[in-house]
Amino acid sequence: MPLTILQLVKDLPMTNCGACGYATCMAFASHVVKKKESLALCPHLSKEAFDSLNQEIQAQQAKNLHVAPDRFKTAKEFVTGKIKDYDFAELAPYLGGEYVQRDGKDAMILPYLGRKYAVSKEEATALYEGGEQDVWDIILLYNYIASNCRKTPTGTWVSI
Structure with missing residues (x-):
């Protein structure tokens, strides 16, 4: 294994x-x-x-066992599908983010683990120097957006 x-x-x-x-x-x-x-x-x-x-x-x-399994891609497709009809301009303040237009698409700049990411409905991009994209971080960001509760962030960590 x-x-x-x-x-x-x-x-x-x-x-x-x-x-x-x-x-x-x-x-x-x-x-x-x-x-x-x-x-x-x-x-x-x-x-x-x-x-x-x-x-x-x-x-x-x-043995080429280093390749990311399809489940990562499937998980990303699932969470991006959950937010396809969301209004990013409305949600950004509730998520501690900033609404922006990137390449003509709705997006949010969101803080994540002390760094910033630009998240659109199709992709997420690290906005820091040398920004590596880990698919699980991207999935967590999309889940964060999908589970929005339209309450302003309090700064208190809530575990899942």
């Missing part, structure tokens, strides 16, 4: 230090598993952990 993103995250130091070039260990793990990023970019792994994980990852990549 191939190494999953979550399995790899459990073996990473969980510092979210960014030394690897990614904002979080989760984003780094996602790129290692799905896009053949080098595990060596993490400076915090012990030699033993690196050797063990790297051997498994190399074998997985040799």
